[in-house]
Amino acid sequence: MTPPLVSLRFIFHMGFLYVWRSWRSTLVLAAMVFTAVAALVFLSALAVGTNDAMIRNSVGLFSGHITGDNIPAADVPHISNIKGVKYVLPRWQRPAWLKNRENKNYVILMGIRPDLEKKAAALWKKTVDGRFPEAEEASIYLSEFESRRLNVKVGDTVHIRFDDGSPEIELKACGTYRTGISFLDQGIAFCPADVFPSAGGTMSVAVFLEEGIDAEKFMKKNAHLASGMNLKTWSQFMPDLKQLIDLNHVSMGIVMILVFCIVSMGISCAFIIFIVKNMREHGIMKAMGIAPYESALLILTQVMLLTGFASLSGTMTGALAVAGFGRVGIDLTSFTSYNPYFVVSGIIYPRLTFYSVVLPSFLAILFGCLGALWPMVYVIRSRAADVLRSI
């Protein structure tokens, strides 16, 4: 094999001088790549943040990241001790008749630990009248819908009767709430666990994980610890949310591809112009003895240097913007106030992922190189005189 004619260092040096000294073209083209990459990094982080917000809202309101039914009371400490678990909220439930004068309704009565619920979940924030129950208080917390059906106002006494013949109890309505989510607004009522007539030693639990821990991965990792328990992740008990997030991923993927296509076409075309305007110089260099593949390598180096620098700056700027907005959040409450997936907060915190950092730069460089392909092929295939004549 014959040795290469000139060193890569020489080609890199020439490419750098070209990009550096054609500073006006470089600046315009770099600004285009920079803006596109920065915007796409931020957009993709925003999409991830929107999905995060939906999950955070949906699990944070009441259910937690993982729920379990028929869990023996003795197992709860085990769950609490698993690394990554922030809170475990025990909940007891049994069907009951609620009665106020002539009005009665069949609901699931849920015994809760009010102090823990206020720490971990956000149901108490959805109070529309009165307040959330307090520990050891003989009170009941009703949805606005149920209170209307029973014609109960805050301060009224509600009679609770069970089908199994347990003695009837009386609880005072301490507050009403509205979430906009049907399974929480209809057919359910809450009272402190201390006054809940327990039906046995099993309970349901809501497990809240530490920030940033993926529920599915957590379950897989701790399968041995949770064996025998009927635990489900949010994606299993909220398939609608899972589907919506998957749909978001797909639609955001399509949007990103379309945006990339449009931006990339622009980048490719701009690069063709950038290279072709100086095509004559490649003809001159060929006449002086630069080999065809060296000319192609030089074009590729120029494009890589320019897109590489612009992409890196764009990624850093996009990431900085994400870091800034990720700290304070973007308040979109006015667009989400009627949306059941944003019941707690409409604030979105953009978040970077590996793909949102790498993909925009990668595609900008790829399409920049694709833009350089035609001039490269032209320089390789044409004789010096043809290159000089064609411009």
Add this chain to the structure above:
Amino acid sequence: MIQVSGIFKMFRSGRGKVFALKEISFSVEKGSSLILAGKSGSGKTTLLNCIGGLEKPEKGNVICAGEQIHSLSGKALSRFQRRRIGFVFQSGNLLSYLNVMENIEFPMALNEIKGKRRHGRVSELLDAVGLAGAGSAMPFELSAGETQRVAFARAIAHSPSILLADEPTANLDSENGRQLINLMFSLSRESGCTMVVATHDAEIIHPAPHKLFLKDGQIEDAI
């Protein structure tokens, strides 16, 4: 040194097939100079391009410094061009993103002439073409005459055995043109390189000892 035998060159254009060169044959001795004279469109540039390997003729042979240049592979041709040939273009054709010094260094860098030898040669050439203080100037800062002098310095920087010049004085006034030609002839004589100059400038054609007159792609007269 240069032997051209029966070359034909044809172009296809909107006007159909155009024969730029028809049955051209001649030779140039090592170290001597030849003027290719003729009107615009007579085929001077095409002939020069064929000699330098920038263009491939449809028929015929060009042997330069013992090499049949149109039989060489792309890489071998590039190697030959960078080592053996210096080219002065009509409008200078300096690389716009390199300064004067870097333009002159370019063929030396291609030939891996490095360090003090390269810098010394650049200074020597800048002195010789009267541009000693202009090493850092960019091509757009030069006048037409200065550009051509730098182009000439670049063409001979790596001491080629063949120098090809295409209308080197076309964009210059007569005074600048005369200066450049005198410089070209004296420096190439000193370095012993074979020179072929394409021109229609009478001031260059008249005093030259060896001339080839072209008309419509054919040799009209040879002196």
